[in-house]
Amino acid sequence: MLVVHPSHTAVPARAQDRIHPSLAGGGCDASATVLAEAERTSYEAFCSRQQAVYLRYAAVRLGDPAEAQEVVEAVLHGLAAAWPLALRDPSPAATAWDRFTRVVSVRVGGCQSLHGALPPAQADALMLRYRVGLSPGRAAEVTGRLEEEFTALLHSALRQITDSAHYLWHIPTR
Structure with a gap:
């Protein structure tokens, strides 16, 4: 307090x-x-x-x-x-x-898993959006970014995690 x-x-x-x-x-x-x-x-x-x-x-x-x-x-x-x-x-x-x-x-x-796997700004974007529960606009305000910047960070983090998951699971395609 x-x-x-x-x-x-x-x-x-x-x-x-x-x-x-x-x-x-x-x-x-x-x-x-x-x-x-x-x-x-x-x-x-x-x-x-x-x-x-x-x-x-x-x-x-x-x-x-x-x-x-x-x-x-x-x-x-x-x-x-x-x-x-x-x-x-x-x-x-x-x-x-x-x-x-x-x-x-x-x-x-x-190293925490998320912050060790992603650049800090991307990890923070995911944390603020999905763990803290902020809207992209509010999260952008908190981090001092434009909403478009925050949304781009969020999307790039999700893309990077998706790409990593693909390699981790290595699901072959026919």
């Missing part, structure tokens, strides 16, 4: 003890950051809109809702310090998603 600190920055309710500061975006120093009013408002709106999806995604990847909560809180906390810079990017949502998925991947460690 994010708590609004008196400085009006979002602060996680728990420490980010297992997240490397370079990935989380600045560690505990982020709570001291005072964002300008417009930046703070956009950051809070972003968190309000994306936090539930980030939690569902992290829970699916990590297999532990409590760990997912900890990761999401730490990433969003770190993002508060980096938010003014993220707003300068063409897609702040893409910047945040990249930061978030890197932290989740480090936390997962090793």
Whole structure:
């Protein structure tokens, strides 16, 4: 759960003890950051809109809702310090998603079957669509892509899995 600190920055309710500061975006120093009013408002709106999806995604990847909560809180906390810079990017949502998925991947460690078999963006497209249950439009918004880009990633992932399945099963044709 994010708590609004008196400085009006979002602060996680728990420490980010297992997240490397370079990935989380600045560690505990982020709570001291005072964002300008417009930046703070956009950051809070972003968190309000994306936090539930980030939690569902992290829970699916990590297999532990409590760990997912900890990761999401730490990433969003770190993002508060980096938010003014993220707003300068063409897609702040893409910047945040990249930061978030890197932290989740480090936390997962090793190779999960889907993320080991496909490029990360394709694996994420499948996860968001079929495991998290988002529409292509909402998934595109979360990842900071155009809906057409997200749909293309989804189709290429499905095509790659289908091609792989064909070779795995090696069904001869007559």
